[in-house]
Amino acid sequence: MTAQSLPTLTDRIEAIMAAAIRRAVPEAGQVDALVRRSDHADYQSNAALPLAKRLGQKPRDLATSALEHLDRRDLIADAVVSGPGFVNLRLTDAAIWGQVAVRLADSRLGIGQPEAGSITPIDYSAPNVAKQMHVGHLRTTVIGDTLARLLEFLGARVIRQNHLGDWGTQFGMLIQYLDEHPDAEWHRAGDDVTDNIIALDELYRRSRTQFNEDEAFADRARARVVALQSGDAATLRAWRDLVRVSMAAFNAIYDRLGVDLTDADIAGESFYNDQLDNVVQELVDAGIAVESEGALCVFFDEFTGPDDNPVPLIIRKSDGGYGYATTDLATIRHRIRDLRATRVLYVVDARQSMHFQMIFATARRAGWLTADVEVVHTAFGTILGPDGRPFKTRSGGTVPLTQLLDEAVAAARAVVAEKNPDLPPADLDSIAEAAGIGAVKYADLSTARTTDYRFDPAKMVALTGNTGVYLQYAHTRTASILRKAQGMAPAVDPAVTMTESERALALHLDAYGHALTETAELYEPHRLATYLYNLAKLFSAFYENSPILTAPTPTHRHNRLALTALTQQTLYNGLSLLGITPLDRM
Numbered sequence: 001m002t003a004q005s006l007p008t009l010t011d012r013i014e015a016i017m018a019a020a021i022r023r024a025v026p027e028a029g030q031v032d033a034l035v036r037r038s039d040h041a042d043y044q045s046n047a048a049l050p051l052a053k054r055l056g057q058k059p060r061d062l063a064t065s066a067l068e069h070l071d072r073r074d075l076i077a078d079a080v081v082s083g084p085g086f087v088n089l090r091l092t093d094a095a096i097w098g099q100v101a102v103r104l105a106d107s108r109l110g111i112g113q114p115e116a117g118s119i120t121p122i123d124y125s126a127p128n129v130a131k132q133m134h135v136g137h138l139r140t141t142v143i144g145d146t147l148a149r150l151l152e153f154l155g156a157r158v159i160r161q162n163h164l165g166d167w168g169t170q171f172g173m174l175i176q177y178l179d180e181h182p183d184a185e186w187h188r189a190g191d192d193v194t195d196n197i198i199a200l201d202e203l204y205r206r207s208r209t210q211f212n213e214d215e216a217f218a219d220r221a222r223a224r225v226v227a228l229q230s231g232d233a234a235t236l237r238a239w240r241d242l243v244r245v246s247m248a249a250f251n252a253i254y255d256r257l258g259v260d261l262t263d264a265d266i267a268g269e270s271f272y273n274d275q276l277d278n279v280v281q282e283l284v285d286a287g288i289a290v291e292s293e294g295a296l297c298v299f300f301d302e303f304t305g306p307d308d309n310p311v312p313l314i315i316r317k318s319d320g321g322y323g324y325a326t327t328d329l330a331t332i333r334h335r336i337r338d339l340r341a342t343r344v345l346y347v348v349d350a351r352q353s354m355h356f357q358m359i360f361a362t363a364r365r366a367g368w369l370t371a372d373v374e375v376v377h378t379a380f381g382t383i384l385g386p387d388g389r390p391f392k393t394r395s396g397g398t399v400p401l402t403q404l405l406d407e408a409v410a411a412a413r414a415v416v417a418e419k420n421p422d423l424p425p426a427d428l429d430s431i432a433e434a435a436g437i438g439a440v441k442y443a444d445l446s447t448a449r450t451t452d453y454r455f456d457p458a459k460m461v462a463l464t465g466n467t468g469v470y471l472q473y474a475h476t477r478t479a480s481i482l483r484k485a486q487g488m489a490p491a492v493d494p495a496v497t498m499t500e501s502e503r504a505l506a507l508h509l510d511a512y513g514h515a516l517t518e519t520a521e522l523y524e525p526h527r528l529a530t531y532l533y534n535l536a537k538l539f540s541a542f543y544e545n546s547p548i549l550t551a552p553t554p555t556h557r558h559n560r561l562a563l564t565a566l567t568q569q570t571l572y573n574g575l576s577l578l579g580i581t582p583l584d585r586m
């Protein structure tokens, strides 16, 4: 398959209808036939109404005349004007079967590579060294992973960028503390990576407390920051240890989540450290950054605080230090200038929206961000606890991500065990893990990106409704039918009369590419999730209405197997793009 997608039935109807309208009313010029799926027919064209209004004609007359000019080919079985001037179109069974056959014969299901040529760094996950990944890192990690997979499938060159929080004054404090407490246990070779980071997280908190309460320690910690920044060997070694132990724990979570991130994707804050002087100099030279109360700042007309005073982006603090913003300026410059990005995605919490708007505005003024580059803060909402408030532990702390995953896997295990009591324990373990992790990811991805949602393990592992488990079951059902059909090839005979449930399923299957491009254009994974959920429901209706293995004739059986196979491959592809394991049995 090349960059071109197989034209969908919608595309083909659109072209035929548009040509008919042009022939009927040549003065109309370029027209969009506005072809949509419809409840009243297979498709409906809604072009006559706005066009007739524009040309001062009667919509029904215009629609009728268009139908007289319609070149039906072997595609359109029936076309009638309805209501005030809609055109209802019914396709031939053969055209629909033909489309199923062509998609099934292509390993990419007829989906092209419309993203070919784009270079897209995606900034996602970005946990902070010496702290456990917490609930706040779930959304960025799974949404970023999905967007990366999807854009890559559509032909983009995706550059995964894990912008680790691995630099800053807090590491001076922590390293100083560890130095003064050589007995504090936080990493023991070969030990559990999660235990290590839990211990480290605790020491981090203690060092913070001492920093706040003990002035002499605070001074030593500040001296340690200077040592770190000037490259003192022992300090750097200690810092590397912190990164290594933290990454081991992060990688364990990435493995468990099935997220495509490796050490090769790390471009953390420390990576930009030696570019910060230069970035700041460039902004000063260009007159973009100005002194204000001892700090260097960028001001904007469009960003003001509650008192209407301009909110500055601080790029050098009055003590001479650089912060999060300066690093993000170096980052955007690097991505555009060195990585040659045509588009950059930042999958980061919606609460950082103002920060990114300021970064983008500054980069635009500096001339780094030009009109041919698209930068998007693909912001997301908050995960709420069972009480509908931001998710916290009882003591008010952040909830570790591993704990959430364990809860979901336990809930999935109960559901799977009840549904299939005969599963051998080892299979139950692996299925529960895949179902629980899939459920967490699906609950997240099926929610509109910017919406907050409640973390509710019982609901997310339900066997029915819009859940990951329901979709995984739908996939196992298709797989099981195809297993049982051994030897019966899913071949398509276009002469077979189609049932309504076959028709609804086949037309939905044909729209898969559209669901993918829409998801990619809006960066909204829930659109793909909704598509797959509807696919699973249509398959289920088809399965109930049209016996597959016991179909009336071998030809019917073959055609239904073809529909089953295309459903299986579409579900497999879609679940994989969402990063959810398509299971063969549960």
Ligand code: ARG
Pocket (backbone or CB within 6 Å): 123, 126, 127, 128, 163, 164, 165, 328, 331, 346, 348
């Ligand atoms: N480490 C940050 C956090 O945990 C997220 C970084 C997002 N990426 C960026 N380029 N600022 O909130």
